[in-house]
Amino acid sequence: MFLRDCWYVVAWSHEVPSQGLLARTVVGDALVLFRTQDGIVAALADRCCHRLAPLSRGRHEGDCLRCGYHGLLFDARGQCVEVPGMETVPPRLAVRSYPVVEHNRWVFVWMGDPARADRSLLPDNFSCDHPDWVYRPGYLHYEVPWQLIADNLLDFSHLSYVHEATLGGSRAIAQARPRIEPIERGLRIERAVHSVPAPPYYAALRTFDGAIDRWFNYDFLLPATLLMDSGGRVQGAAAGDPNHEVRLHSCQTLTPETESSTHYFFQQAHPRWLGNEKTTEGLYQGLVRAFEEDRAMIGAQYAAIGRGGDLSMMSLPMDAALLQFRRLVERELAREAAWLSGNGASAGLG
Numbered sequence: 001m002f003l004r005d006c007w008y009v010v011a012w013s014h015e016v017p018s019q020g021l022l023a024r025t026v027v028g029d030a031l032v033l034f035r036t037q038d039g040i041v042a043a044l045a046d047r048c049c050h051r052l053a054p055l056s057r058g059r060h061e062g063d064c065l066r067c068g069y070h071g072l073l074f075d076a077r078g079q080c081v082e083v084p085g086m087e088t089v090p091p092r093l094a095v096r097s098y099p100v101v102e103h104n105r106w107v108f109v110w111m112g113d114p115a116r117a118d119r120s121l122l123p124d125n126f127s128c129d130h131p132d133w134v135y136r137p138g139y140l141h142y143e144v145p146w147q148l149i150a151d152n153l154l155d156f157s158h159l160s161y162v163h164e165a166t167l168g169g170s171r172a173i174a175q176a177r178p179r180i181e182p183i184e185r186g187l188r189i190e191r192a193v194h195s196v197p198a199p200p201y202y203a204a205l206r207t208f209d210g211a212i213d214r215w216f217n218y219d220f221l222l223p224a225t226l227l228m229d230s231g232g233r234v235q236g237a238a239a240g241d242p243n244h245e246v247r248l249h250s251c252q253t254l255t256p257e258t259e260s261s262t263h264y265f266f267q268q269a270h271p272r273w274l275g276n277e278k279t280t281e282g283l284y285q286g287l288v289r290a291f292e293e294d295r296a297m298i299g300a301q302y303a304a305i306g307r308g309g310d311l312s313m314m315s316l317p318m319d320a321a322l323l324q325f326r327r328l329v330e331r332e333l334a335r336e337a338a339w340l341s342g343n344g345a346s347a348g349l350g
């Protein structure tokens with residue numbers, strides 16, 4: 001069961017070529033994406049309505065996509081506009097199309113009722129496309145359900161242990177209790193740690209002689225997007241002092257591919273004043289190294305869960321945010337189900 005009435009990131013903008021096709025599965029639906037000649041991204045069901053061949057095996061022709069099997073031509077709305085050997089095209093020849101928005105270099109797709117697609121629900125991933133912020137885009141494919149990765153992102157106590165040699169560098173992170181506040185469609189989580197060594201990950205950014213104070217302030221929004229202001233500052237230094245501060249903005253999002261696999265799009269941007277291209281690359285490499293640590297741990301956790309037996313988990317204070325977010329998802333799923341049974345089912349949505 002996935003939420004459908006929401007925007008999922010299906011790709012970084014650069015992954016959808018101006019010529020060619022991109023195949024990607026989102027919440028179990030196989031999609032094919034392409035750009036019209038004016039650059040607008042279209043997303044269609046990746047299954048031809050003729051004999052069900054994947055359209056992603058076809059080719060991009062101008063504003064259309066031609067099925068590679070028997071040559072039906074579909075426009076960006078999924079309507080068939082040409083059938084080889086037929087004078088007219090029956091209107092019922094169509095494949096499903098999905099609403100798409102390109103916003104700050106993320107390509108979002110709406111998987112639910114197109115009539116309910118609401119641009120005001122797009123997250124503010126501003127640092128993905130801002131002249132004052134620099135980053136390198138990242139992507140990881142996970143062979144685990146999205147919830148396990150969301151759990152990880154909702155509890156930074158793991159930084160002290162999983163990321164001891166990268167993002168963490170101090171047990172104080174796990175000891176700190178975050179402030180958790182419900183916000184519209186998500187949670188706001190704020191964690192501060194004082195007088196800790198700079199984490200190894202900061203080496204690409206700044207050298208700090210003494211202890212620093214660190215902060216991790218983020219919103220975690222439905223369906224599963226993290227927007228974070230984080231940083232570290234020499235104790236006693238003024239906020240915004242570029243010689244004594246590291247400041248980062250991160251946008252990360254989870255898009256379920258199937259019940260047991262997930263797309264993870266991420267970036268950690270630094271302000272332009274913080275460094276040069278070498279800084280950006282060092283930050284990216286450090287982040288990838290850390291996220292591989294997460295992937296190894298969460299993959300091992302999923303394998304352990306897969307061994308069956310007693311699967312009850314224990315809830316501890318550090319789980320507060322992830323439990324609250326799981327409840328929020330349950331509520332939204334129930335709300336969608338109620339709406340579908342009242343309206344969408346009769347309209348053939350699902």
Ligand code: FES
Pocket residue numbers: 048049050051052053067068069070071072
């Ligand atoms: S399966 Fe696509 S044209 Fe026949």
Ligand SMILES: [Fe+2]
Pocket residue numbers: 152158159162163290291294
């Ligand atoms: Fe992590």
